[in-house]
Each structure stands twice: as C-alpha cells, then as structure tokens.
Amino acid sequence: MVVIENLHKTFQKNKVLTGVDLTIDKGGIFAILGPNGSGKTTLIKSILGMVIPTQGSIQIMGKNIKNNWLYRKKIDYLPQIANFPNNLRVKELFKMIKDIRGNTNTDQELIELFKLSPFLNKKLGNLSGGTKQKVNIVLTFMFNSPILILDEPTTGLDPISLIRLKELIRKEKTKGKTILITSHIMSFVEEISDEIVFLLEGKIYFRGNITQLKTQTEQPNFEHAIASILKNTYA
Amino acid sequence: MLKILKYSFYDLMRSRWSYIYFLFYLLLGTVLLFLNNDLSKAIITLMNVIIILVPLIGTIFGVMYYYNSKEFTELLLAQPLKRNSIFLGQYLGLSLSLTMSLVLGIGIPFILYGIFKSDSIWNFSLLLITGAFLTFIFTALAFNISLSNENKIKGFGYAVLLWLFLAIIYDGIFLMSLILFEDYPLDKLSLFGTMLNPIDLSRTLILLKLDISALLGYTGAVFKKFFGTSFGLIVSLFMLFVWILIPTLRIIVKSKKKDF
Ligand SMILES: Nc1ncnc2c1ncn2[C@@H]1O[C@H](COP(=O)(O)OP(=O)(O)O)[C@@H](O)[C@H]1O
Ligand SMILES: [Mg+2]
Numbered sequence: 044m045v046v047i048e049n050l051h052k053t054f055q056k057n058k059v060l061t062g063v064d065l066t067i068d069k070g071g072i073f074a075i076l077g078p079n080g081s082g083k084t085t086l087i088k089s090i091l092g093m094v095i096p097t098q099g100s101i102q103i104m105g106k107n108i109k110n111n112w113l114y115r116k117k118i119d120y121l122p123q124i125a126n127f128p129n130n131l132r133v134k135e136l137f138k139m140i141k142d143i144r145g146n147t148n149t150d151q152e153l154i155e156l157f158k159l160s161p162f163l164n165k166k167l168g169n170l171s172g173g174t175k176q177k178v179n180i181v182l183t184f185m186f187n188s189p190i191l192i193l194d195e196p197t198t199g200l201d202p203i204s205l206i207r208l209k210e211l212i213r214k215e216k217t218k219g220k221t222i223l224i225t226s227h228i229m230s231f232v233e234e235i236s237d238e239i240v241f242l243l244e245g246k247i248y249f250r251g252n253i254t255q256l257k258t259q260t261e262q263p264n265f266e267h268a269i270a271s272i273l274k275n276t277y278a
Numbered sequence: 279m280l281k282i283l284k285y286s287f288y289d290l291m292r293s294r295w296s297y298i299y300f301l302f303y304l305l306l307g308t309v310l311l312f313l314n315n316d317l318s319k320a321i322i323t324l325m326n327v328i329i330i331l332v333p334l335i336g337t338i339f340g341v342m343y344y345y346n347s348k349e350f351t352e353l354l355l356a357q358p359l360k361r362n363s364i365f366l367g368q369y370l371g372l373s374l375s376l377t378m379s380l381v382l383g384i385g386i387p388f389i390l391y392g393i394f395k396s397d398s399i400w401n402f403s404l405l406l407i408t409g410a411f412l413t414f415i416f417t418a419l420a421f422n423i424s425l426s427n428e429n430k431i432k433g434f435g436y437a438v439l440l441w442l443f444l445a446i447i448y449d450g451i452f453l454m455s456l457i458l459f460e461d462y463p464l465d466k467l468s469l470f471g472t473m474l475n476p477i478d479l480s481r482t483l484i485l486l487k488l489d490i491s492a493l494l495g496y497t498g499a500v501f502k503k504f505f506g507t508s509f510g511l512i513v514s515l516f517m518l519f520v521w522i523l524i525p526t527l528r529i530i531v532k533s534k535k536k537d538f
Binding site: 054088091092093094095112113114115116118120122126127128129130131139140142143144 | 293349350354355357360534535537538
C-alpha cells in the first residue's frame with residue numbers, strides 16, 4: 044500500500060526527515076506519533092506530493108509517486124489546519140470537490156451525522172474552528188478511497204463529534220482500508236490504533252503495537268511509555 | 279485545468295474588484311470619447327493610460343490573487359490534479375477575467391460611438407490586443423514573484439518595484455544611455471532595449487500601427503527603419519508572445535519544485 048524508502052527532507056537548512064523507511068502493506072489504523080515539529084505533517088505531505096522529498100522514494104499501491112498525480116485518487120486526506128477559501132459557501136465547497144473528484148452521495152449522511160445542515164449556506168470564513176473541522180471531516184470521508192490520512196483529526200471537536208469520528212474511523216477500517224493518523228491526544232491514539240509509528244529526530248524510532256511499546260519501554264501504561272521515550276531523548 | 283480555470287474565473291467574476299476595474303474603463307472610455315469627439319485622439323490617450331495602468335493592475339491583482347487563494351491551492355494540491363493545471367488554471371482564470379473587464383469596459387463605449395463603422399477599427403482592436411498581452415504578461419510575472427516569495431509583503435513589494443522599473447525607470451535609463459553614448463551607432467542596442475521591456479514594446483507596436491511618426495520617438499523610428507511597418511508589427515507581437523511564454527514556463531518549473 045505505502046512503501047517509503049530512505050526519505051529525506053530538508054527545508055533550507057532545517058533537516059526534518061533524515062532517512063525514513065516505512066512499509067505498510069495491510070489495512071488497519073496506524074498512528075504516527077512524535078514530538079511537535081518532528082516531521083509528522085511533513086511525512087504525510089510527502090506522501091501526498093505536497094512536499095517534494097530531498098531524497099528517497101515513496102510508492103503508493105506499487106507505483107512511485109514522483110511526477111505522478113493520479114495516485115491521489117486512492118487517498119483521502121484530512122489536512123491538519125482546515126484552511127478553506129473564505130468567501131466560498133460550505134455547499135459550494137462540497138459541490139466543487141465533488142466536481143473534481145467524482146460524484147458521491149455519502150456527503151448527505153455525513154452532513155446529517157455532524158449536524159452541518161444549518162451551516163450549508165454559510166461562508167467558510169465565518170465558521171468556528173470546530174465547525175470548519177467538521178466540514179474538513181465530511182470532505183475527507185465522502186469519498187471511498189483505500190487509503191485514509193488524517194492529520195490531527197480531533198482538533199476542535201466537541202465530545203459528541205469526537206465519538207462520531209471514532210465510529211467513522213472504525214467503520215472505514217472494517218472495509219480493509221489503510222488509515223494513517225497523527226494526534227496529540229494519547230487516549231484517542233491508544234483507543235483507536237493498531238500500530239504505532241514513532242518519529243524522532245528525523246527517523247522512525249519505534250514501530251509496533253502498544254503492547255510491544257510498553258514492554259520495550261518497561262512502562263505499564265501507554266502515556267508513560269511515550270513520555271519515557273521523550274525523556275530519554277531530552278536527557 | 280479547465281475546471282480550475284472555471285472556478286477561478288467564476289470566483290473572480292463574483293468579486294467586486296472585477297466590477298470596479300470594469301467600471302473604471304467604462305468611465306474612462308466614455309469620458310475620453312465624448313470629450314475628444316475624435317476616435318484616433320481618444321485611442322492615443324487611451325493607449326497612454328493602458329500601457330501604464332494595465333501592467334500595474336496585472337501585477338497587483340496577480341500577487342493579491344496568489345496569496346489570497348493559498349487555501350484554495352492547498353486544498354487542490356491534495357486532489358488528483360496535476361500541479362501544472364492548478365497553477366496554470368488559476369493564472370489563466372485571473373488573466374482572462376482582467377482581460378474581460380478591460381475589453382468590455384473600453385469596448386462598450388467605443389461600440390456605442392460607432393467604432394465598427396469607422397476606419398479606426400483596426401487601430402482600436404490592436405489597442406485591446408496589446409492590453410490583453412500586457413495583462414497576461416504582468417499577471418504571469420506577478421505569479422512568478424509570488425511563487426518565489428513565501429512572505430506576502432515581500433512579494434507585493436517586489437511586484438510593485440518590477441512595475442515601477444519597467445514602466446518608468448527603464449525608460450529613464452534607456453534615454454540616459456542614448457544620450458551618453460550618442461557618438462556610437464545605437465540602432466541595434468535600442469532595438470534590443472525595446473524588446474526587453476514589454477511596455478516599450480507595446481507602445482512601439484501601437485504607434486507603428488497608428489503610423490504617427492512624430493510620436494514614434496527614437497526607438498520607434500529605428501524599429502520602423504529596421505523592420506518596416508508590417509514586419510515590425512509581426513516582430514513586436516511575436517516578442518510579446520515570448521514575454522508570456524517565458525514567465526509561464528517558469529511558473530510550471532517553479533511550482534513543480536515548491537513545498538506546500
Ligand atoms: N513548508 C515549509 N517550509 C519550511 N519549513 C517547514 C515547512 N513545513 C514544515 N517546516 C518545518 O519542518 C519541521 C517539522 O514540521 P511538521 O512536519 O509540521 O511537524 P509536526 O507535524 O510533527 O509537528 C518544523 O520545524 C517546521 O518549521
Ligand atoms: Mg503536524
């Protein structure tokens with residue numbers, strides 16, 4: 044599904060990724076973790092072709108993504124910051140993206156699920172952060188692509204929407220999709236993910252399930268296990 | 279690309295700036311015509327305005343549009359679209375909508391005045407064609423500057439400087455060097471100098487067609503002597519085309535390498 048080999052990315056002089064190797068060849072929920080600025084978003088944007096790698100290669104469904112764009116049909120992406128054209132209405136945004144990616148009716152269910160109907164005629168610039176994030180979620184989940192990438196999906200959501208989001212993610216998983224998620228909410232990660240990919244100092248420091256992480260760090264709970272990795276490297 | 283072009287174009291058509299720009303030309307065209315009551319005089323005055331103003335508007339709108347549609351661009355970049363089509367679509371959408379404001383704004387009063395029944399119709403068409411060229415050229419230059427500058431204020435500054443240089447400073451330097459080196463044969467140099475500035479090129483083009491020797495100036499005269507009127511027209515139109523082509527190619531190259 045996703046094969047990343049020796050990925051490097053340097054912004055000006057800032058070496059963010061320094062040799063990431065990651066192979067994901069099955070469905071499931073993979074959490075990409077790491078301290079702030081460790082390059083999680085950079086890694087995700089490299090997969091999407093928004094950031095151009097300094098070195099290394101990325102393959103999606105067996106095809107190198109370099110100079111390729113059709114592969115993005117296979118990926119649904121929820122960006123970290125929900126930036127939308129401010130003078131566009133919610134309805135128009137949905138229509139436009141459907142015009143670009145192909146038609147679907149799933150958006151109706153999602154609008155219902157997140158109670159977005161009252162906002163459909165509002166301009167995106169006038170929405171609150173949480174509502175924007177819901178729009179962001181609808182946009183991402185309305186197409187049924189085999190790979191789903193969510194960058195901080197929980198940002199700004201109220202508890203009910205958070206529950207709905209978790210249900211949604213689990214439902215997509217049962218379809219056999221490969222789902223990559225980054226999040227700072229450790230309880231969310233622990234609850235939902237099958238595997239952890241921990242980015243540290245430009246490389247993958249740990250990859251495995253939560254039990255393995257606890258054993259390796261000799262910590263009884265997940266949050267402490269993550270914290271102990273960080274403490275060791277800060278020390 | 280056509281979808282992006284369509285969305286950019288509609289988006290701009292809904293913005294009040296397009297209307298302000300359109301109304302400005304409508305007013306300008308009307309006032310000039312009914313004050314002068316003479317088609318060729320009105321065309322010459324319009325030329326002087328267009329040649330300075332169109333580049334300024336193209337530059338400013340180009341920079342503003344690029345930075346203001348950053349969110350839109352990022353959204354599109356994650357979709358199954360080619361990078362080329364995203365940036366070229368936006369560029370064409372903006373250039374076309376600016377050109378439309380210009381052509382309609384000036385066209386309407388001239389048509390009402392009866393331009394189709396006069397022999398100035400070709401001169402007038404050339405004026406509009408040149409305006410369109412200048413719009414496409416300066417919008418492309420503005421996109422180039424924005425693509426190379428993450429910082430909005432900087433991008434804006436460079437764009438205005440570029441306009442100032444090509445519209446005003448360039449002529450000064452050009453004139454000074456002609457005076458300084460008057461003992462040397464400067465024909466080729468001045469030809470070259472004109473080609474390197476799309477604004478000078480446009481002015482020469484229009485004056486060649488209007489065939490007003492008094493206004494042609496030194497370079498215009500050289501142009502006429504060197505190429506003759508009709509070949510001169512073709513050469514300058516071709517050069518204007520090159521002036522669109524090169525910045526557009528750079529938009530493609532630059533956007534391909536950029537991180538978002
Ligand atoms: N487009 C960019 N230009 C320059 N630096 C960038 C860019 N995007 C990210 N960075 C830098 O890369 C580093 C990693 O950022 P990011 O991938 O967003 O981290 P994370 O998502 O893990 O918090 C940060 O230091 C950030 O400043
Ligand atoms: Mg991030």
